[in-house]
Amino acid sequence: QQKVQQSPESLIVPEGGMASLNCTFSDRNSQYFWWYRQHSGEGPKALMSIFSNGDKKEGRFTAHLNKASLYVSLHIKDSQPSDSALYFCAAVSGGNYKPTFGKGTSLVVHP
Amino acid sequence: ETAVFQTPNYHVTQVGNEVSFNCKQTLGHDTMYWYKQDSKKLLKIMFSYNNKQLIVNETVPRRFSPQSSDKAHLNLRIKSVEPEDSAVYLCASSPGGRDTQYFGPGTRLLVL
Numbered sequence: 183q184q185k186v187q188q189s190p191e192s193l194i195v196p197e198g199g200m201a202s203l204n205c206t207f208s209d210r211n212s213q214y215f216w217w218y219r220q221h222s223g224e225g226p227k228a229l230m231s232i233f234s235n236g237d238k239k240e241g242r243f244t245a246h247l248n249k250a251s252l253y254v255s256l257h258i259k260d261s262q263p264s265d266s267a268l269y270f271c272a273a274v275s276g277g278n279y280k281p282t283f284g285k286g287t288s289l290v291v292h293p
Numbered sequence: 294e295t296a297v298f299q300t301p302n303y304h305v306t307q308v309g310n311e312v313s314f315n316c317k318q319t320l321g322h323d324t325m326y327w328y329k330q331d332s333k334k335l336l337k338i339m340f341s342y343n344n345k346q347l348i349v350n351e352t353v354p355r356r357f358s359p360q361s362s363d364k365a366h367l368n369l370r371i372k373s374v375e376p377e378d379s380a381v382y383l384c385a386s387s388p389g390g391r392d393t394q395y396f397g398p399g400t401r402l403l404v405l
Contacts, residue, residue, distance in 0.1 A: 214391045225297070225383050225396030226336070268334055279390025280349050281326075283336040 184209040186273050188284035195291055201258040203287045205271030208252065214274040215247060217256045220286075221267045229256070229269075261291040296320045297397035299384050305403045306374055314369045314400045316384030324348075324390055325367040327359060328383040330399070336383070342367055343390065371402075379404045 185208040195201045203217075214233055218226040232238045232245040232254065244257045254273075258265055271284040297318045306312055318325060326349075327339045340359040341349035347359065356375075360368045371378060381401050385394040 216393060218394075218396075220334075223398075225385075225398050226394075227396065228393040231393055270336060274391055280341065281338060281394065283338075286334050286336075 184212065184273060184275060184280075184282040186271055186282045186284040188269075188271050188287050190287060191285070192288040193290070195261050195289070197261060197263060197291055197293050199261050199291075201261050201265070201289055201291070203256045203258075203269050203271075203289070205254045205256075205273075205284055206252050207254070207271075207273040207282075209273070209275050210249075210252065211275045212249070212252075212273040215245075215254045216272045216281075217243075217245060218270040218272060218283075219265075219267045220270065226270055258289075261289075263291050263293055265289060266291050297384055297386055297395050299382075299397035299400050301400060302398070303401045303403075305405065307405050308376060309373050312371050312374055312402065314382055314384075314402075316367050316369070316397060318365055318384075318386040318395070318397075320386055320395060321365075322386040322388050322395070323364055324387045324392075325361070325364070326385040326387075326394065327367065327369050328385065328396075329353075330381040330383055332380070340367075340369075341390070348390070374402070374404045376404050378402060 217229040220226040246255045268286045356372045381399040384397045387394045
């Protein structure tokens with residue numbers, strides 16, 4: 183069964199700083215990966231997806247995927263207080279299309 | 294912009310009662326999901342439907358049953374709720390099983 187682990191559990195960065203979130207997965211058949219963000223009292227919202235090895239940049243957000251190392255990460259440049267939220271990594275295996283979410287990283291960006 | 298709607302927002306009930314939660318998506322997606330988010334914010338998939346057909350059915354107690362009338366609606370019924378059912382229930386939809394999911398705001402259930 184797929185296991186998705188995220189680190190750190192919580193992270194505090196100053197406004198304008200860089201936040202780095204990590205995620206490892208156990209199923210080598212995993213093909214599709216997402217980062218979701220959840221603000222308090224809301225449902226999760228997709229930030230970005232990454233399906234190929236390497237980096238993918240969207241604005242201040244950069245995702246990195248290394249399938250051989252079973253690793254995906256998210257880097258947030260120039261962090262803003264509005265980035266304070268719970269961040270989930272999700273992985274989907276090609277066979278069953280069942281998403282597995284990590285336990286989340288709580289990010290606090292202080293002004 | 295909300296495109297996945299859930300009702301009610303919040304529900305308080307007593308042990309042994311039956312509850313039903315509704316979910317509707319206006320995105321035209323083929324796949325819908327129910328997740329349970331516990332007090333530690335852990336997200337666990339419960340059910341997944343594709344075009345009204347059940348495709349994922351995780352190990353959840355039998356008192357939980359999904360109901361789909363059409364591909365835009367996926368409801369969740371819990372017969373005889375237990376205290377451990379207290380959680381936020383999140384509905385989501387996606388075009389297909391390997392696509393980005395769009396979540397609703399959730400229904401918070403409190404079982405006394």
